[in-house]
Amino acid sequence: MPDDALDPVIHAPARLRVVATLVGLGGGDRISFPRLRGMLDMTAGNLSTHLRRLEEAGYVTITKTYEGRSPATYVALTPAGRLAFDVYAQRLRELLGSGR
Template identity: 70%
Template sequence: MSELDPVIHATARLRITATLAALPAGDQMSFPRLQGLLDMTAGNLSTHLRKLEDAGYVSPTKTFEGRTPATYIELTTRGRRAFEDYTHTLRELLGDPS
């Protein structure tokens, strides 16, 4: 039986990954929107996003909207696959045959 991915398994990172996985592949979410949905501080969210980015699971895009910096976060193909594997492994551990 497979083990749960320790990068995703932390509660905050699981919430981030699940939220981004709900978007269609290739879609992005703004940092403030993600922060608001998850009710996380900017610093806490940034820390967890960095770990996900280091694993290749998320990709940030930094841009400007006028003169204001804006960051958008996207779940990478690798991240989407890791999340699918994580949920599959979790179902196996729970005895769910689906």
């Protein structure tokens, strides 16, 4: 991949929405899967597919736990994911600025 290329993991529109939403959380913060799904207005299956790809890239962590007797899933952006988004955003700004 050329140094100035946009990260294909983040560049997919749905994954870009996921990462941009997670960047808005404070560093180290996490969000419940249902809340993230609602914010993004995505189906559970679609969101799960994109989260899996982001997890494989090391950009998010997914924690499955229990709250009482109910299963709960939380999603958090990793430091690598935050850095990847920052690089992605910078490259996009450079691309948009070069067209002027």
